[in-house]
Amino acid sequence: MDNQRNLLLAVVLCGLMLVGWEAGMSYFYPDRNVTPTEEVVATAPDGTAVSAPATTVAGSTDLGDSAAPVAAQPVDLDSALNAGERITIDSPEVLGTINTVGARLDDITLKTHRQTVDKDSDNVRIFSPKGTDEQHYARFGWLGEGVNVPQADTLWQASGGTLTQDNPVTLRHDNGEGQLFTIEFAIDEHYMITAKQTVANTGAGPIVVRPYGLIDRTSSSASDDLFNVHSGPIGNFGDAVQFGPDYDDLAEDSNEGKTEGRVHWIGFTDVYWLSALIPAEGSDTDATFRSQGNDIFRADMFYQPFTVAPGTQVARTTQLFAGAKETAVLDAYEDAGVDKFGKSVDWGWFEIIAWPIWWLLTHLFALVGNFGLAIIGLTVLIRLVLFPIAQKQFASMAAMKAIQPKMKAIQERYKDDKQKQQQEIMALYKKEKVNPLAGCLPILIQIPIFFALYKVLILAIEMRHQPFVLWLKDLSAPDPATILNLFGYLPFEVPSLLAIGPLAILLGVTMWLTFKMNPTAMDPIQQQIFNIMPWMLMFVMAPFAAGLLLYWVTNNVLTLAQQTYLYSKHPQLRAAAEKEKADKAAAAAREVKE
Template identity: 60%
Template structure:
């Protein structure tokens, strides 16, 4: 009867865990109701006008997508534009307002479809996916109007070919914006104002990035989405879009080294002049639009003088190698645009190893398998010690039972004598836990690497199109043959099943003696984990399945080296089974 109650308790607990996990995933990691019909999803309008954000960001609502395409056709073919063409980005600068509002990333496709276009980062003001940057001036406290049409001295901004925009503001004032671009994603902007009038003027250069949150990626606990920057000596991930709606403008403490908006894979950031301390503000503008501003202190420009400020704009992919290179060149903590968290000292070496393995084998799925082999190889000596310790523990089992019986009325004395026995026999009872404890940071670090690193985006392996996304081959819809999408907690893919099977086999192979309830829990646990892990990145499941297979091979090998361990455990299991059968009889 007691065993039956325990079994019911385990089953109920497992179901609660599954349903609770699904509810948590839907809360933190919601999926759009409609199939993704364009780009890498971000938003789908739902009842009440709310917006659902998916993992990677972009538009998914068919009406918004159609409107975006129509608006782009109108806005980008209307003239008054200077083209941008560099190795990694293409687009244009709108001469009306001198706005950088058209930018696509050449190296990244919107979707995994072969005919997919490039990721669009910037779209003009007023479009459903509006996202743009602007540099300009306040002159005697007045902003140069956005309707101002600037003149350009060139037709294409490219590496080594800067373009200067000029505006005659009247009264002897000439404003200039000189744009240049490097081979990556950094645009430099030299803002100049020449005062040829007969009186001093007061000028304030500024820069801003404005965007809609409708295209934002989900703000997940390991992947910040929203306002970001380095202020003082630390990166700031404290604000999200709802904070700006609820609390008003935010002015982080400390000098702004850079600031802007981030998604899981993309960054748009303003970089002030070296040594300058502009006022930095994040603010909500209403209608799900937001702005990051940097405005320099007022400066008086005497008659006949010219004043110049050098700023920069990063608009592109969060490639850790590129970000770190800018940081090495002096851009403070720019690598922290990727929210690596506390374990970045562990995650970045894993990413480095993964990329180097990819360079060797040419496929990230194979590289993950190789990474697993390397990790398990490094931990193999620890596993050997674990099995040796288990063998020693089995050898002293009779002495332990004798001490438990002798001091069963005095638990403190029993523990003291146990510790003394362990010391005399040179046995560490915790040695078996060490491999598991070491695996935890490795597993979490790999989870973050697969989730955050753009290097993993759209990397395929066998039937998987994107190792950073869940396994698409789910059983309930016959691996995509049936036209429906199972709910997330039932979307069990091939890798999730392999995870459950291989974990069950590792538990079966392990001959450690357990009581019946422990056996029931361990027999259920692999299948509970199968459901829990199914929505995770396919690359993470690939790592775990490979690790389980290596564990099976390792256990076979080590049991062959310690036959007394397996024999003792099997004997104990047989004795317990016989005792249980006798009790039932």
């Protein structure tokens, strides 16, 4: 009964070790009740500064982008993009258009990223027009009091031609009451768009306006929100990046979307993509996540209201990031002043290990030109670093073998006094200078490295769609080959539980061989666990990223080579292992004979 209980406990602990990391992480979002004020400086057309006191703008935050109470028929993407006048966007990494109706940035695709590994695959689409299946767009505007501000359906007048890295464009709207609203768009070499909102007041009296920016999207096209990878609302509020709330939580409780602390940036994240609003440096803004029903969500950011005196104009500049979460690019924006922008990649608890692994992998990739070879090179480097520890492990195992007869004598002498037996064994360890836990150290060190590499493989866009050899076209995805249907030649779909590929089988075989070479003495329960574990892990790890399995297989092969070498340096271990094997075979033969 005790053996069965120990076996069950060991299996449960193995399962927790495999799938339980990062479980229990939670996010907290306290309510916000802040009503700050701000003094702005307006300018006259000749550039003279004019002080304008802050004031309030009454009214709701209904910006005209709310979803309909009842879901309407989805809009066809091509029809939406061909309707009306649009401004072309053509920069080094971004291609798209701006809708002059509502001044919406609702058409952005990435030139350097494709949807699948197929060569003829379409480019990844970040923004899509309102009403389409993948609705996701940004818009800039104003709230006003006593002034006719542009609305969500306002038709803007465009000038400047095509938006390129070297050529900004401008949208203008004259309300016919003495106010001219302009939005000047500029784009850099990557994914950052700058929107400069200007209000010029040529009327007879002052006006009160409040600039804002918003990102509107549907959650139906979002990547999965997993326990270790967040997909949904994200922002840097106060002194930390907050991953949350989830879409479901936001839909159930509108208070979940309130933010607290200074807004550095706010938006929505997928595993590989990010859309975020970044306010002007030093500005005081309010930001909120909102559920608008029908799986539509909004992140909005409001500047503090200000008065624009007659004959003056006031501008606010906001940045919009809409692109790939490339670590080097995000870090460059962070160095340029976007606080903690690199933290939008959710490295989690293992950032202190994951980031160096990412850095090393990318540099190895630049050297060898293949991410599979880079993973193998990373594994070799890790094993070289850990080799001195492995030597100490084997030396400790050899010492343990040497004192086995003395330990058995103590166990026999004090078999009726367990406490005295443990005391004598510990005294023996101390006398012989043996550390029974030394063999666990390499495993304990490997666990965080393994988990950190797992995070890198599923988060680092630099590894997305990176091939290795033959059928392995994407190391960030599971092994596509399946043994049971002969790699797709047999016409049937293999259940996911049985979808075992070549890498998973290599993992099971190499791990079984490493366990077979383990020279430590094991009781029958340990033997059962070590006989079952390789094949259990083969099924558990099959759905994981192929790059992760490649790392583990390589690590097992290097472990076999390392054990073979160290056995040659410690012949007593090999002799002991062979003796144990012979004793087990003899015992098994006797049982069969009996």
